[in-house]
Amino acid sequence: MDILIENGILIPMNIACHESTLYFKGYLGIENERISFISHDKKDADEFVALHSDCYRIDATGKIVMPGFINTHTHVAMALLRGISDDVPLMEWLEQHIWPVESKMEYRDVLVGARLGILEMLLGGTTAFVDMYPFEEAVAEAAEGVGIRAVVSPCLMDFKMEHFENDWQQIIKRFSNSRLVTIMMGPHAVYTLSEQNLQRSITLSKELGTGNHIHLSETAVEVENAHKKYGMTPTEYLEKAGLFKTPTLAAHCVVMSERDIEILSRHNVSVVHNPQSNMKLGSGIAPVKRFLDAGINVSIGTDGASSNNDLDMWEEMRTASLLQKAVTGDPSVIPAYTALQMATVNGAQAIGRKGELGVLSRGALADIQLVNIEKPHLYPHTNLISELVYSTHSSDVETVIVNGTIVVENRKCLSVDEREACLTAQRHIDNLLSK
Ligand SMILES: [Zn+2]
Incomplete structure (x- = not known):
């Protein structure tokens, strides 16, 4: 039409x-x-x-x-886990609350959770998102079914490698001709991946011509542990491993040295700023002004709805702007138009689609x-x-x-019955929590 x-x-x-x-x-x-x-x-x-x-x-x-907004870092199916655990730090949140429930989740749960999250995003003006999760095939199915653009990143973690290998192959098989779904590799984080599995992601992304989407330096504990294990920061480690030779989208980047920032800038790594999730988990405040000063492309993400607790890019954009003003003591940092750019054009650049997405211009999607x-x-x-x-x-x-x-x-x-999507999600989480 x-x-x-x-x-x-x-x-x-x-x-x-x-x-x-x-x-x-x-x-x-x-x-x-x-x-x-x-x-x-x-x-x-x-x-x-x-x-x-x-x-x-x-x-x-x-x-x-x-x-439309481009939400460049989320785990959309975690909309299903909204509210199951609040007010605890990242590692306790993951290990004691999130991972135990996720280990019980099956394809259908991810599909239902993704549908709920996609609905929330679309109603708030988000037209594309970058995801990372196990069962990304289900996220791709939900995105295509409801009608939102998605970059799905099947998640690589040491204890889920078999699952990953199946997931990316299924996505390629089913969605390689999709108008809405594209793929990136999803190496989860330095602290959840062996060197060998990180290399698997790098090799595969080169073979398939995709980028990599990773969590990077989200907390001080992550950086401390990398120092203990590898004698360097997570950013230095990833540079040495060769990850940044592929187009890379790094989420969080809260605890960053000057050298880390120089490395990201030199390799044209895009940073996804997730201010509300970082605030809620007590992870800290990313040095966004320093990223921008270093010429790094910074976009915005909500992270998953269970650490935010919503997928609202309007709120995220406002928080990104206000938080940097507060922390730097400088109200001129991230003015309104810069915040809008971060949520649109910078997001398009982060997924390699500058000029085609995030703008209204002749020939753009x-x-x-x-x-x-x-x-x-x-x-x-x-x-x-x-x-x-x-x-x-x-x-x-x-x-x-x-x-x-x-x-x-x-x-x-127009494509989904909202009430039905909500009630189905309720049934699925009730069932998971009672297992
Ligand atoms: Zn995340």
């Missing part, structure tokens, strides 16, 4: 930061899966209608039209959200960029388009 979006305020996100030109009132046309034009001129819209007389027209009066700004908490309209980052809620998102298909309209997901 071809789509014309009319009279909205368009934020293309491909404009360098210059206050007066960041948005304009206009029109956007979608042909199949891509944006065919974006313009302030009504003549272009008339031309589009003349060529596509049966196009679906969306009146975006009073709405912002902007790229049509992953778009429409945000209703006719709300008391968003008035008066003086600076729309600041309004979006500091005042907007995920519930202000009304329409979401992924790959040229409308998946959310008037705040309702």
